Amino acid sequence: MTATPAVQAAWADQTARAARIRHDPLPLAGLRYVAGADTSSRRGLHILHAAITVVRLPDLALVEVVTLTQPATWPYIPGLLSYREAPVLLAAFAQLKHRPDALIVDGHGLCHPRRFGLACHLGLALDLPAIGCAKRPFGATYAEPGPAPGDRAPLLLDEAPVGLALRTRRGSAPVFVSVGHRAALDDAAALVLACAGGYRLPAPTRLAHVEANAQRRAWAAEQAALGDAAVRPAPLAWPIEPGDDRWPNPTC
DNA sequence: GCGACAG
């Protein structure tokens, strides 16, 4: 994907929004409900299945799940994941009965070319403390952290510290934690560790991944049962032009 | 042209 007008507009949009990110300490002591966000989709199908989970601390019990299926309006473009995934994730979040104290996103926060990854985008849109916990470093470099859970090393992007490579489980690759919005990095790491529960990925996003996949399978089965009435997968119209309602806009 | 590249 090249620098189409919509892509350039999105870059400018991210830079403008990044200036509004705050780095508050997370009130970890009173933290009770932590949400997780993830999506699933089938290979050539531009349909997104989102899941938002709410997990209770400190026992990591799953107390609420919302899933939602919507057509994607953007392709996946490295650095512009938000424009693809944020709309359906925000719509799903709006259906939550609980108001979580914080959100963990399957993706990056400040570890991003314009310092505005999906976790920043969602946190800012929701005005909620948000952190990114990704499975791959997205171009950032790091020294291998020690083997014990809690061991960590700085994540560097363009020579700048943007997050942590954090060991959450012995014998597993580290996860890549960066601040999204209204959170400090050490608190973000502490929260991820508090949610690890013996797994590599923190419970909120790990369970959201499971739920989003279940939603994709359920949707596929439902479509199969509908036969002729099933939605025909319209190919994603791309690129888009100015004035298109998919143009980067502050509401999503 | 080649390799990188969150999900």
Place this chain on the structure above:
DNA sequence: ATCTTGTCGC
């Protein structure tokens, strides 16, 4: 992200 078989280890 998804596609895919077997394989290694607790």
